[in-house]
Amino acid sequence: MQINVITLFPEMFTAITECGITSKAAEQGLIELNYFNPREFTTDKHRTVDDKPYGGGPGMLMKTQPLVAAIKAARRGLRARGTNLEAKVAYLSPQGRVLDQAGVLELASRDSMILVCGRYQGIDQRVIDQEVDEEWSVGNFVLSGGELAAMTLIDAVTRLQSGAVGDKDSVSQDSFSNGLLHWPEYTKPKVFNNQYVPSVLLSGDHKAIREWRLEQSLITTRTKRPELISKKGLDQKKH
Ligand SMILES: C[S@@+](CC[C@H](N)C(=O)[O-])C[C@H]1O[C@@H](n2cnc3c(N)ncnc32)[C@H](O)[C@@H]1O
Missing domain, CATH: 3.40.1280.10 (SPOUT methyltransferase, trefoil knot domain)
Structure with missing residues (x-):
């Protein structure tokens, strides 16, 4: 470009x-x-x-x-x-x-x-x-x-230029790309100031991790930017 x-x-x-x-x-x-x-x-x-x-x-x-x-x-x-x-x-x-x-x-x-x-x-x-x-x-x-x-x-x-970001998944998973905010992320150590990494992320169960991330994405969006949930029409689906 x-x-x-x-x-x-x-x-x-x-x-x-x-x-x-x-x-x-x-x-x-x-x-x-x-x-x-x-x-x-x-x-x-x-x-x-x-x-x-x-x-x-x-x-x-x-x-x-x-x-x-x-x-x-x-x-x-x-x-x-x-x-x-x-x-x-x-x-x-x-x-x-x-x-x-x-x-x-x-x-x-x-x-x-x-x-x-x-x-x-x-x-x-x-x-x-x-x-x-x-x-x-x-x-x-x-x-x-x-x-x-x-x-x-x-x-x-x-x-968004192809090849600009090493792992293209990281761009497609960014906040806003699917209309929601990104889920919370954690890195080492497993315990920091007495706070633990959510156990599902250590489970190796990829399906459970995917589900947890989607749920957290929804919770994060609803908490921080509720108008995005309305825009996506998810508030109606909830009731
Ligand atoms: C001090 S601003 C001028 C603001 C202008 N007097 C007004 O009230 O609309 C100087 C320049 O900064 C840029 N600028 C300022 N705020 C911006 C914003 N929120 N988004 C994009 N460009 C901005 C514009 O190019 C603008 O010409």
Whole structure:
């Protein structure tokens, strides 16, 4: 998957390109990250990327010209590499569709994407109207910039690329993949601060373990995220 990131801070992305599963996926060529820094596309000697909002008010906005030039360069780059001409431009925004596992699945099936990271008070509405196909939020709170949101999206999407996670069962058993939260897990030692590992996990009885895990998944989901149970329709089946 070709991932093109429009960002004033490409160096932040070393957090995912130098650590863990995303770093290995990049090494294996499962994901390819390219950065387009609007500052490189400025035309004035001060390389200005922000300006005051019309109408007054606090803060600054990202200027239209360098941002649009960076997006166009990302599109050209994709064309030059012969990949999907229709790569969607996604703006990371607190106003966007809130990312969940269904959204991650949708994004993971694409072969390319262009992610726009805002800074300051965000970006000019005309850039959204003219260049952006979709907006994605990582939650109902406000970050200082789109980079952490983009990295979150990239990490989640990378986990779903075939071969990215060593044991593919661990992805299919993750929370949300079947609409439920994951069951509680235990590792050595068998006793920790007087608390024992549930005996069924030591029994070697795989059928009993499967049943216990499903039951625990339901209990965990009902306790921590009851709305997921309603969404799955399991609350009706119970009565
Ligand atoms: C300080 S925020 C701007 C917030 C904007 N003034 C608003 O109230 O909608 C700067 C940038 O951070 C990113 N950002 C902030 N919160 C986000 C979230 N929850 N999800 C995705 N991106 C977010 C966006 O790219 C945004 O342009």
